[in-house]
Amino acid sequence: MTKDSNTEQKIKEAAEQIFVKKGLTGARMQEIADLAGINKAMLHYYYRSKDKLFEAIFIELIGDFVPKIFGAMGSDLPIDKKVEHYVNEIISAMTTHPELPLFIFNELRNNPKEFINKMGINPGGMLEKIDAQLKEEAEAGNIRPIPVHEFMINMASMCVFPFLAKPMFQGMFKVDEATFYSIMEMRKKSIPEYIMNSIRVKN
Amino acid sequence: MTKDSNTEQKIKEAAEQIFVKKGLTGARMQEIADLAGINKAMLHYYYRSKDKLFEAIFIELIGDFVPKIFGAMGSDLPIDKKVEHYVNEIISAMTTHPELPLFIFNELRNNPKEFINKMGINPGGMLEKIDAQLKEEAEAGNIRPIPVHEFMINMASMCVFPFLAKPMFQGMFKVDEATFYSIMEMRKKSIPEYIMNSIRVKN
DNA sequence: GTCTATAAAGGGATAGAC
């Protein structure tokens, strides 16, 4: 864990910004160099090629992001608390990096196999744990039975999709940037309610 | 509405396929020509430039897609039937064009203004109509009050997001292509239930 | 390590024959 040289750090920050915004094919090495305030040749000195640079940035972003997302589901909390925790974590993470989901899904499409290998999916048997919790609650008569994949995809959908559809959402409902983010902030409370109400058995 | 020449039709089909899969910057004119089984120069003969070709394809795709999606919400059906109708329409549309949402959201990001103008959003005061219906149902004590943007984004999220996250979903839950689509087929029934249960007041 | 200069490849666009 050695401290990166100043130049390398500047390259990383610039490359992240450009790649996330424009994608691999849309980004220009010159653009990255300019933003980093260095020469184009330096990019090749530190990373041999554009592809290698992209790969490095991608790995780093995924390494930050994916554990945060899945980590929130791995705890021993009861299911409703887990949902609250997850929704909070993921909306917070995406509020600071709103372009990340589109970037990730693009790379996912271009390179599904490598991607799935790179990211540690289902750490610590998280999915099995949630599945068990859902079954318990259903048998206790608290919720209707629901497959774990349905439960997870509904939750992820409601948290992440609005960031992907942000410009369309803003166009349709005539909301500015600040309003969009305040709506997402409120959704930290409302999404867990939608989720639990959609499966809870009322007495 | 003149019948397109055979060549032009082949160009359109090839360009659609390549652009949808790789985006504007990722696509290569040579690639499109090869797939169409014609020469690269022909692309410039029919459409002056790569940008113009892309624009033409984009407009056509949007023209097919957006009205279908919003149309489903403009009827005079009661709200629960409307949801069923919408969910069916959109999942069916995306099952035949699974790459379309990512393509659209990419272009949205690159060109938000033109996009919003191009697509006829909120046709026929659809949003106001739905908003009124939600308010009526809430006043009648049938559902909890919910802002129309929350209602719409939740519904769209659960329908569209799984297609965006398809490779990740398949990786996490170990499902093949056929299984993925059969899950989405089943979601035509379950999503309307989640939606309505999440806001319905039980007696 | 950092720069300038330049090579080498890629890819959009056009000229001109048929």
Added chain:
DNA sequence: GTCTATCCCTTTATAGAC
């Protein structure tokens, strides 16, 4: 309308001085 050949700008990548 369709093709081949080619132009030429853009962009990645490297050589070599400092």
